[in-house]
Amino acid sequence: MQRSRLCVTLALIATLPLGTPAGAQTAPAPLTVPGDLRPDAPELAARGQYAVGVRTLNLVNKGQLDLVHAGKEGTVPTYDRPLTVEVWYPAPGVSGGGSTTYTDVLGSGPGDAKRPNTPFQIPGRATRDASAVQGGPFPLVIVSHGYPGSRYLLSYLAENLASKGYVVASIDHTDSTHGDKAAFASTLLNRALDDTFVLNEMARLGAAGSGSFLSNVVNANQTGIVGYSMGGYGALNAAGAGYGPQMAPLVPGGAFAQRQVGRYTADPRIKAVVAFAPWGGDAAVKAIGVNFGGKYGFWEDAGLQALKVPTMFVVGDRDDVAFYEGGVKPLFENAVNAERYMVVYENASHNSAPNPAPAASYGSFDDYMHYAEPAWDSGRLNNLNQHFVTAFLNLKLKGEQAAAAYLNVPVTHSNDIKFSRNADGTPKADDTSWKGFKDRTARGIELYHLLPK
Template identity: 50%
Template sequence: MYRRWLSLLLFCVLSIGASIAQSQTEPFVVGDPLPDAPELAPRGAYKVGVRTLKLTNPGQADILKAKDGKAPAYDRPLTVEVWYPARIPQGQAELTQYEQVMGLANNPQRPVVPYTFAGRALRDAGPDVQSGPFPLVIVSHGYPGSRYLMTYLTENLASKGYVVVAIDHTESTYRDVASFSSTLLNRPLDDLFVLNEMARLSAKGSPSFLAGLCDASRTALIGYSMGGYGVLNVGGAGYSPQAVSLFKQLAGGSDTLRLRAAGSPALKAPVDTRIKAIIAFAPWGMERGVWDAEGLKGLRLPTLFIAGGKDDVSGYDKGIKLIYEGAVNADRYMLTYVNARHNVAPNAPVAAILKPGLPLNEYMHYAEPGWNERRINNINQHFVTAFLGWHLKGQDNRKYLDVPEKVTDGVWPGFKPRAVGLEMRHAKPD
C-alpha cells in the first residue's frame, strides 16, 4: 500500500511538473481571448502571415530642419508591418517574435532597451491570394509608439480577412522620437502615402506579394492618440488656425500645416473615395485648440471613437467627447470605458515590461489603471470587427453597435453576463 501511494504521489508530481514546463513553453500572446471575451473578439478563419516593408516618400518637407519659415525637402523613410491572410504549410507554427524597444531615444532617464514578445502570425508566409482580394486597414500609433503597439488588433483583423498595415511614423517612434512638429505635420501625409503605396503594390502584375491580395478601394483608417489626430484629418476634419499657429512656433516659423487646415484646397476637396470608415482611439488635440467647429464639420465618413472616460492625455469631456459632438456631418459612434484613462488602445503589458526595477513609465505607457488591459483588448476586437465588417464588407453588424447607452449586466448583444463599465453613444449626421 505504501509503495502504491508513493508511486501515485510521484506520478502526480511528475504530471504537475510536465504541466508547468508546458505552460512555460506556451507563449502568452496579447489579444488571446479571455473566457468572458465578447462574441466577435476571437480570431477568424484565416491563418495570418506578417512581413516588414521599407517605403520611401520622396520630396517631403524636412520640418526638423526648418529655418526662417522654410524647410528643405528630403526622401522620408517609413517602415511598415503588414499582416495578411496566409497559407501556412502543415506543421509550421503560426507564431513569430516581434522585436520592440522600451524607453525613448536620447532620454537618459528612459534608455532604449530592446525586448521581444510573441505574436500569432508566421513571418513571410505565403499570401492567400486565392481567397482575396481583402479590404485594407491602415493603423497609426501614438506619440511615441511603434507599428507593434496594437498587435492584438492587427493580427486579429488579418485573421478575419483584412490586409492590415501598421506604420512606424519616422521621428515619432521609441527609437527615433524627435520634435513634435514632425508628428503634427506628417501623420496624415504618412497615412495617405501608405494608402497609395498599398494600392500600387497590390495592383495586378505587381512583383509584390500583395499583388491581387489587397483591395485598397475598401480602406479603413485606425489611429490612436496622435494617430487619431492624423486619421481624423485624412477623413476630412481640418486643423484650426490655432493648430497652424502652434505648429509655426514649433517648426522654425514654417506654416506648412496650413496645407491640412480647414478651408485649404486639400480639405475642400472630396475625401479619398477609397476610404470608407475611420476609427479614432483617444484622438488628441481638442483641449489644445487643434480642432474647432468649422474644421470638424469636414468629417463626413462613418467614424467610431473609442475613449476612456477619465482620459488624462487627450481629455474626455473637453477633449474626445467634444470632437465626437462637433463632427456633426458624420454618422458616428463613441464607445467609452468608464473611469479609464488614455491607454484604451495599446497591447496589454508583456512580460518584459513587468520586470522589477524598470522605470515606472515603461509600464504606465501600456497600463490602464482602472481596467484589465486584456479585457480592453478583447472588447476593442469585438467592436472594431463589427464596425469594419459593416463598412468594408457589408455585414449586418449594426446590432452590435446600436445598443442601449450603458451596458448593464451584459445586456448588450454579444456580451456575456456581468459586463459593466461601458457606454455607447450614437449620433447621426445633422
C-alpha cells in the first residue's frame, strides 16, 4: 500500500511543469481562439463555408439626449452620440483561415482602482479590412453586449455567424463599456435606440450605390438582434416589448416615456431576437433596490404581449443577476404573442454568453468572474450557443425549415435523452436524442418551445 501511494505521488509530481512547486496553482490553458470547436461540440457549432472579414465603423447618432450630464432639475442637454461598431462579414478565402486580434480592456469603468482598465487581446479567425463576398445580400445580426461590456464580448459568436452567411454588427454602447461606464440612466434609455440607429446605418451602407464595402452585402430587411444581459433587455424593447410607465422615474426629464408600451412601433425589419440572460425582470429589478417595478420588472402584461417576433431566450437556472425564477422564465412564459424558445443551462449563472475569461483576468477574481462560469467550461458554452443560435437564425432569418429539427426536440431535458441507434447509425424507434449531438454529449440542458397564443 505504501509503495502504491509513493508511485502515485511520484507520477503526479512528474506531470508538473519544471519550476512549479508541488501544490502551486496554475492558470487553466484557454482555447486557442474563442469559438474553436471542442471534440464534443454539437453539429451546428462548426464554422460555415465563408472566410470572415472584419472592420471597425465609427458612427455618430446626432441630437441624442446626454443623460450623463443631465441637470439636477431634470433638464437634459443633447449631444452627438458616438458609437463604435465592429462588423464581421463573409469574405473570400478559406473558412477559418483568417487571423487577427481584438484589443479590449478589463474593468468596470474608468477610475476603478480595484478593477483598472487593463488592456488585453482576444485572438480571432477573421481578416482585418478584407473585401466582402458579393454573393448576398446577407441577413443582418446586431449584437448588444452586457453592462459593462464591449463589442468584442461575443466575438466567438460574431465570427461564427459571419462564416455562415450573416453580416454581424456589434455595438460598443457609449457609457456602457468596460472603458467608459457612466450614468446607468444612459444604458436604460439608449440600448434600444442604439440598436435601431445601427440597423438604419447598416441599411444605408448596404444599399446599392452607397460606396461602402457593404453595398449590396447587407439585407437589413432580415435583421436579428442578439443581446446579452442589458443587451437582451434592450433587444426585447427594440423588438416591441414596451416598458411599463412605472419605470419612468429611472431616467431624467421624462425621456423614458418614448420606450413605453404603445408609445413607439417596433421596426418591422427586426425578424428575430436572441436574448441571453436578459436583465430587467422582477427579481433583477428588486435585486438593485428598485421596488416600484411592474409585474415583470420593467414590463407589464401589455408590454410583453407587444413582443411579436420569434425570440430565443438563453439562461442559466442559477443566474444571480437576471435570475431565472422571477426573472427570465416569466418573460419567456408571458410574451404570449411571440413564438419563443428557451435554452436553459442547468447550474449556470449569468455568464453563459461571453468569450472565455482572458488570461489577463486571472489575477482578479472580479474580472475573472465577469466571464467565467463555475459549473461550466466556457468553451463548451460557446459551442452550444453557436449551435442553438445558428439553428434559430437559420430558421427565422433565412427560412431554412430543416433547422427546426435542431430546436423542436423530442424531450425537453437533455438528461432524459435515450440515444438508441441501429448498427448503421440510423435512429431506432425509441431514440429520443437531440439532433446534432453525439452520444453522451447532451447533458445539463433544457430546451422549451412555445407558440403564440
